[in-house]
Amino acid sequence: MPESASPGIGSLARRALVGFGRFWWDFLIGDTPELFVGVVVVLVAVGLLTTSHSRNTAAVILLPAAVIVLLAGTLRRAARR
């Protein structure tokens, strides 16, 4: 019956979409939102260094150093819980 089949497909599609969104939320953010925000901030900062100021050496040092700071920060947060 088309009347009952149509909402069924719609609800299935909505559930699949919600599931897909939830997967990406858990995958990227989950219980460590500080890592997602931190990575975005670091990449923007490095982008500004390389495109606006052409400071390659600073970017080469900043990127891994910032990643280590992010790791230390998230570990500290976890250890305090």
Added chain:
Amino acid sequence: MPAAGCPVAALPGPSRCQTVTVVATVHSSDLVLVAAVFLACAVEMVEALTIVVAVGFTAGWKSALQGTGVALLVLAALVAALGPALVHIPIDVLRVLIGGVLLVFGLQWLRKAVLRAAGLKAKHDEDAIFQEHISQLEAAGKNEQRVGFVMAFKGVFLEGLEVVIIVLTLGATSGKVGLAALAAAAALVVVGIVGALVARQLSGVPENAMKMGVGLMLVSFGTFWSGEGLHVSWPGSDLAIVALVAIYGAAAWVATTVLKRTRAQAAPAVEHA
């Protein structure tokens, strides 16, 4: 340099000589890529295999294999749909986006592995997960086969989705999706054989050490590719990936040692309290 017997001025387009030259040139980044994909896929596949074996022993191998087969088909369709779409994204944008995803994902893995190594988080116990799935299936009663199918499908699909993301992201940024897929296939074969041989003793796999290694490599690739996308010129080119693995490895070791020491100092204080 052209391969032996090849003309110096090769014609444009793929030729046997060019193929030989490409095969002969093995970059250090290729080895790190293969190792990263192989280890990441092996870890995810061990987790999926635990669920499939639990379903197989309890609800029967028919449901377990059907669930696994359908999940693999859906994953293959996803790869077929997403893989070619990645080619249309500008390479710098792709590298920044994928590098960012690898950084976040890799840092999550590294965080968990360091916390587990320091004793601040319980280790992933395949035996406990195996028992948990068996209890769920036994509670399903008459619907055991249907629940078994869904359980095997979900286990393989969710763990497989992570494998697909790792293969596509690492492969696409380095332009070596084929090599990444080969490494994943090798992991599938190895884990499959080991799983068939040891069956229920998957807890013997040194999962945390593997996760630590994968975390280090994902973070290193993420740093390298996001940097490349942002026009960072890495000293030593591809060799920078190996240097990044060493730097992050040292940082993870220091973090584990510090956390272990802090935990050891806190333990007597808790006992006296």
